[in-house]
């Protein structure tokens with residue numbers, strides 16, 4: 001960390017040498033590095049959001065509704081329609097400032113000193129940070145060479161570690177690979193008694209990219225009625241084109257959600273955030289109009305990269321992991337020099353590109369050909 005951290009500060013020993021989350025925020029023409037939706041909200045949505053914020057502004061002398069039940073009801077309705085789930089009520093929903101905060105709430109409630117949280121690498125770089133911040137031991141299990149999860153093997157690893165929480169992103173970041181529903185069911189069954197003391201492990205399926213999944217991959221939301229230790233995290237940051245609003249959410253049994261209410265900070269979701277999210281949810285169709293288009297462009301980009309002889313992970317998300325390059329940093333830098341910012345992440349030799357507009361992807365292809373000669 002920077003020199004300005006004076007050595008006399010009583011910093012936690014486990015934070016020495018740690019760096020803040022730092023995907024570069026650069027001003028370049030083609031931003032393809034943090035899996036944002038490249039399309040800004042359309043004018044009609046901007047107008048409705050602005051009106052909702054104006055209304056909320058007149059009440060800002062008061063704390064917001066700390067249980068945000070109206071927003072939770074709207075999210076339950078959205079999720080029911082999106083995933084064909086049944087029985088989801090306001091009490092099954094939770095939300096926070098991004099699903100990152102939702103998952104931190106999960107670890108504050110179910111992790112902690114003496115406990116373990118597990119995931120399967122390579123996976124989302126924030127998971128070890130929630131572990132660190134909640135003083136929970138981090139254990140990374142392994143995936144197959146094609147980045148899919150070998151469920152039998154995963155269950156064995158879970159039974160050995162006996163974690164109180166398992167975080168599994170599906171589709172996974174940075175690989176894009178998704179679990180099929182038989183795998184999620186097998187994991188949910190196996191985690192009913194794999195926790196510390198023979199109780200349950202909280203199984204979190206992080207579906208940040210769910211709306212981008214390919215046909216025939218049901219959401220884990222459909223299993224919630226059967227498993228009280230299952231939680232499904234979602235976000236409005238990606239498919240809803242609303243990363244700037246900071247709204248993530250989760251669906252789980254009400255008994256699980258009630259413990260998240262205990263650990264959140266009071267009034268953690270501002271009246272403005274609640275108003276913005278509710279306004280955006282009134283425009284689900286328009287906001288997600290481009291999701292289908294982005295999925296098609298993703299599949300085309302996967303094909304294009306494979307035609308060049310590259311190794312490309314299957315993707316159910318709005319990004320692609322590809323490689324391998326002996327010096328990936330050089331490729332990343334070459335693209336950046338041509339105005340295309342992608343992400344240097346994932347296993348050695350790989351790079352990750354988010355799916356942007358048609359123009360973004362043309363610029364990406366042109367720059368990659370120039371830099372790597374293929």
Ligand SMILES: *Cc1c(COP(=O)(O)O)cnc(C)c1O
Pocket residue numbers: 035097098099100101124169172173206208234235236237238243246247248
């Ligand atoms: C982007 C992302 C999230 C969500 O982030 P927000 O805090 O909701 O913006 C969660 N999980 C994964 C794997 C992600 O890539």
